[in-house]
Amino acid sequence: MYMGGSLCHPGVKPTSMSEQPTANQKPDGGRDTLGGRMDRMARHAGVGAQFAATLVIMTLGGLWLDKRLGTVPLFLILGMLAGFLGATLALLRQVSPAGKAGPEDEQQ
Numbered sequence: 001m002y003m004g005g006s007l008c009h010p011g012v013k014p015t016s017m018s019e020q021p022t023a024n025q026k027p028d029g030g031r032d033t034l035g036g037r038m039d040r041m042a043r044h045a046g047v048g049a050q051f052a053a054t055l056v057i058m059t060l061g062g063l064w065l066d067k068r069l070g071t072v073p074l075f076l077i078l079g080m081l082a083g084f085l086g087a088t089l090a091l092l093r094q095v096s097p098a099g100k101a102g103p104e105d106e107q108q
Contacts, residue, residue, distance in 0.1 A: 001101045006047055017090070017105035046097075047094050047095065050087070050090060050091075051087040051088075052087075054083050054086050054090065055080070055084055055087050056083070058079045058082050058083025058084075058086065059079050059083055060079075061073070061075075061079050062076040062077070062079020062080060062082075063076050063079070064073040065079070
């Protein structure tokens with residue numbers, strides 16, 4: 001028996017298709033443009049590339065130092081750990097909301 005609500009959730013008014021946001025529309029009503037999506041994709045790709053490059057460079061540097069000094073796993077492991085730590089800190093700095101605030105925002 002139908003009581004005026006949604007068939008799945010009794011008492012909930014069904015929404016029309018015009019009230020629901022489309023795939024390229026933000027929930028607050030603003031439109032998400034192709035340029036905005038491309039900017040976000042480029043930023044995320046850059047963050048990933050920076051993470052990988054930092055890790056690879058530090059690992060190769062540790063491997064090179066191990067070959068020169070004859071301490072086979074020591075600097076390789078230290079280079080990997082330093083690369084992972086540095087890349088993670090850079091990643092957190094770039095994606096955290098606190099990192100996006102300028103000095104004028106902190107004074108308020």
